[in-house]
Amino acid sequence: MLKKEIPVIWLQGAGCTGCSISVLNAVSPKIKNLLLDETVPGKRLSLRFHATIMAGQGEPVIEVLSDTQKQQKGKYVLVVEGAVPTAKKGIYASVGKKGKKHLTILDTVVELGKDALLTIALGTCAAYGGIPAAHPNPTKCKGVKDVFIENKVNTPVINIPGCSAHPDWFIGTIAAILLERTLELDDVLRPKLFFGKLVHENCPRRADFDKGKFAKSPGEEGCLYLVGCKGHYTYADCPLRQWNSGLNWCVKAGSPCMGCVEPGFPDSTSPLYEKIKPEDIEKCISTNTRP
Numbered sequence: 001m002l003k004k005e006i007p008v009i010w011l012q013g014a015g016c017t018g019c020s021i022s023v024l025n026a027v028s029p030k031i032k033n034l035l036l037d038e039t040v041p042g043k044r045l046s047l048r049f050h051a052t053i054m055a056g057q058g059e060p061v062i063e064v065l066s067d068t069q070k071q072q073k074g075k076y077v078l079v080v081e082g083a084v085p086t087a088k089k090g091i092y093a094s095v096g097k098k099g100k101k102h103l104t105i106l107d108t109v110v111e112l113g114k115d116a117l118l119t120i121a122l123g124t125c126a127a128y129g130g131i132p133a134a135h136p137n138p139t140k141c142k143g144v145k146d147v148f149i150e151n152k153v154n155t156p157v158i159n160i161p162g163c164s165a166h167p168d169w170f171i172g173t174i175a176a177i178l179l180e181r182t183l184e185l186d187d188v189l190r191p192k193l194f195f196g197k198l199v200h201e202n203c204p205r206r207a208d209f210d211k212g213k214f215a216k217s218p219g220e221e222g223c224l225y226l227v228g229c230k231g232h233y234t235y236a237d238c239p240l241r242q243w244n245s246g247l248n249w250c251v252k253a254g255s256p257c258m259g260c261v262e263p264g265f266p267d268s269t270s271p272l273y274e275k276i277k278p279e280d281i282e283k284c285i286s287t288n289t290r291p
Contacts, residue, residue: 004042004043005043005044005045005046006043006044006045006046006075006076006077006117006177006178007045007046007048007068007072007075007076007077008045008046008047008048008076008077008078008079009048009049009065009068009076009077009078009079009112009116010047010049010050010051010079010080010081011049011051011078011079011080011081011095011105011108011109011112012050012051012052012080012081012082012105013080013081013082013083013084013085013093013105013109013125013126013141014082014083014084014085014092014093014105014125014132014139014141015081015082015083015123015125015126015130015132017052017081018123018163018164019081019122019123019126019162019164019165019170020050020052020053020081021164022162022164022165022166022167022170023122023165023167023170023171024053025167026167026168026170026171027167027245029171034171034174035047039174039175039178040175040178040179043178044178045174045178048064048065048068048076049061049064049065049068051095058096059096059097059098059099061096062095062096062097062098062103065095065108065112069111069112069115073115074115074116074117075117076115076116076117077116077117077118077119077120077174077177078109078112078113078116078118078119078120078155079119079120079122080109080119080120080121080122080126080144081122081123081125081126082105082123082125082126082132083125083126083129083130083132083133083141083142083143084105084106084109084126084141084142084143084144084147085104085105085106085132085139085140085141086106086139086140086141086142086147086150087138087139087140089104089106090104090105090106090107091104092139093105093106093139095108106147109144109147110147110148110151110153113144113148113153113155114153114155115155116155117155118155118156118157118158118177119144119148119155119156119157119158120157120158120160120170120173121143121144121145121157121158121159121160121161121189122160122165122170123160123161123162123163123164123165124161124162124163124165124260124261124262124265125141125143125163126143126144126159127143127144127145127159127160127161127188127189127190127263128143128159128161128188128262128263128264128265129141129142129143129146130143130161130163130265130266131163131265131266134266134267135267143159143263144157144159145157145159145189157189158173158183158185158189158190158191159185159188159189159190160173160190160191160194161190161195161260161261161262161263161265162236162260162261163258163260163261163265166194166238166241166243168194168241169191169194172191172193172194173191176191176193186235188263190235190261194236194237194241195235195236195237195261196235196237197235197237198231198232198233198234198235199230199231199232199234199235199236199238199239199251199257200231200232200234202237202239202240203223203231203239203251204239204251204252205222205223205224205251206223208221208222208223209223209225214226215227218254218255218256218273219254220254224251224254224255224256224257225256225275225276226275227256227273227274227275228256228271228272228273228274228275228276229251229256229257229276230256230257230258230259230262230269230276231251231256231257231259232276233259233262234257234259234260234261234262235261235262236261238250238251238257239251256272256273258272
């Protein structure tokens, strides 16, 4: 017998919808099981709003947002994908219109965030600003936590960065929520379960690094440090989990790690294909620190 249904509102700001696509390609459980079945005994999700995949449109679906906020106050999970533009009161991204008023992502994230059980910032754009917040950032894009701090929203935030985020990272976090288990977060609000160790620690090319065998261009054998690998200061389990059902990942494909899960990406990890220096690593680490 179903005991508990957790409503989910999924908002999309400045981004490419890549994280939605990633999660829709989840393997175990598949997305249909996540949305339709009891993910854990007696509990399941109820996706109330997702602009990309929902069938509804117009003001009726906008009403779903306000109805969920009123009827499920303190009980729903807010998922935010994409950065939040804040310039000119957020006019550069909107959820839709209510009457003659545009509902900006900025206002909607703040308003719904106040009454959410917790908020998941999915993808680096939502977590830290990501590519939309890269220099010169004319729309003043920011991550969800920074927006919450500025607007005095105290709802807990879990960051699941990545460009895009791995579906397992999202589903594992949701499972922990449904099981009512506490996720230990690092200092930039990432679950240590997935972001607890450096890519460099588990990289299959670590032995090449220790032996001093370095590739001189992407695609060559050897450690990719000289061609810009950021695995020395990037925390993620990509080497162990891999992507596409465990088929491949960046370094296995011959590309250096881009550091896409780190708060400074892409500015602090650029140039992407140039060797990083020890002082650059320290600079990136200090840049990535968030309150």
